[in-house]
Amino acid sequence: MSGLSAAADNPIGTMAEVALLPGWSMSNGHYMAALHVKLAPGWHTYWRAPGAAGIPPQFEWSGSKNIESARFHWPIPDIYEQNDMRFLGYENELILPIEFTPSNAGRLIINGEIMMGVCEDVCMPYTATFQGAFELGDPATNTSKIEASLKHQPKHLSGVRCAAAAIDDGMKIITTLQAPNLGDLEMAVVEHPDPNVWVSESMHTRTGRTVTIESEMVPPEAAPFFVDRSQLRITLIGAGGKAYEAQGCTGS
Structure with missing residues (x-):
């Protein structure tokens, strides 16, 4: 029904x-x-x-x-x-x-x-x-x-690495992964499981298959905080219905 x-x-x-x-x-x-x-x-x-x-x-x-x-x-x-x-x-x-x-x-x-x-x-x-x-x-x-x-789901990505650094009101996350080029409209998204944590729009650069993604996370208290890397979700999306995704990343 x-x-x-x-x-x-x-x-x-x-x-x-x-x-x-x-x-x-x-x-x-x-x-x-x-x-x-x-x-x-x-x-x-x-x-x-x-x-x-x-x-x-x-x-x-x-x-x-x-x-x-x-x-x-x-x-x-x-x-x-x-x-x-x-x-x-x-x-x-x-x-x-x-x-x-x-x-x-x-x-x-x-x-x-x-x-x-x-x-x-x-x-x-x-x-x-x-x-x-x-x-x-x-x-x-x-x-x-x-x-x-x-x-029609993203393909699984493994071997994703993340580095975390404190900023005035939260944390900067730098993610590195390996994936094929998905075209000029390629977008990267990093998500935190807590919807109360604000996550900036990700900026990414690519050298061959190596993609580097930078994003900032700000909790409600606007201060540096612990980020559980295993709970982050990282998605790389391109035109034409192609995407790669990883649940969690390891420290670099």
């Missing part, structure tokens, strides 16, 4: 529709579903870390039952340029696979809310609700869109 929402009192309600797609029970006891964001032609929404020109999506699950956690499998975003700035997102449609971990055996009740940005010439915040009820063990049907999105 899935739910559809496009708020009637929202002037851009007809520009975005959100539904939860049923998927399948996984061998690890989890359930794979997907959020389907359908946008009007020419409209776009954003990746989880869209850059300075974007609005990162936020999710709320407080109305759900039998859900311990939700893990997102973001497909590779496209790179856009607007007003001399770049951002990462999706045009016309987003299929976002979500792996739900149940708290117990039995039915999963999903009552979710997404707060996101939707844009054409201008960008506006948009909130939509979505619902679903899934039984572990139910047969999978019509899962081709979810399967295709799961195949």
Whole structure:
């Protein structure tokens, strides 16, 4: 069962529709579903870390039952340029696979809310609700869109190294990795797991296959702090649906 929402009192309600797609029970006891964001032609929404020109999506699950956690499998975003700035997102449609971990055996009740940005010439915040009820063990049907999105994931990177240095209000992280050149629109993103830690837009340089990424992280207290390198996520994204990603890095 899935739910559809496009708020009637929202002037851009007809520009975005959100539904939860049923998927399948996984061998690890989890359930794979997907959020389907359908946008009007020419409209776009954003990746989880869209850059300075974007609005990162936020999710709320407080109305759900039998859900311990939700893990997102973001497909590779496209790179856009607007007003001399770049951002990462999706045009016309987003299929976002979500792996739900149940708290117990039995039915999963999903009552979710997404707060996101939707844009054409201008960008506006948009909130939509979505619902679903899934039984572990139910047969999978019509899962081709979810399967295709799961195949459109960044390739794994290993051997990524990070150096951390204190700055007045936080930490500077210098990341070094090896990856093929992804073209002139190549972008690098470094993410901290705590959303309260501000992370600057990353600057990167390349010499052959060697990529050096610089980013700054500022916690709420605006002071140097301990950065657990194993929890950082580093993504290198290029045009044409190519990307590499690493979970964690080691000290240099």
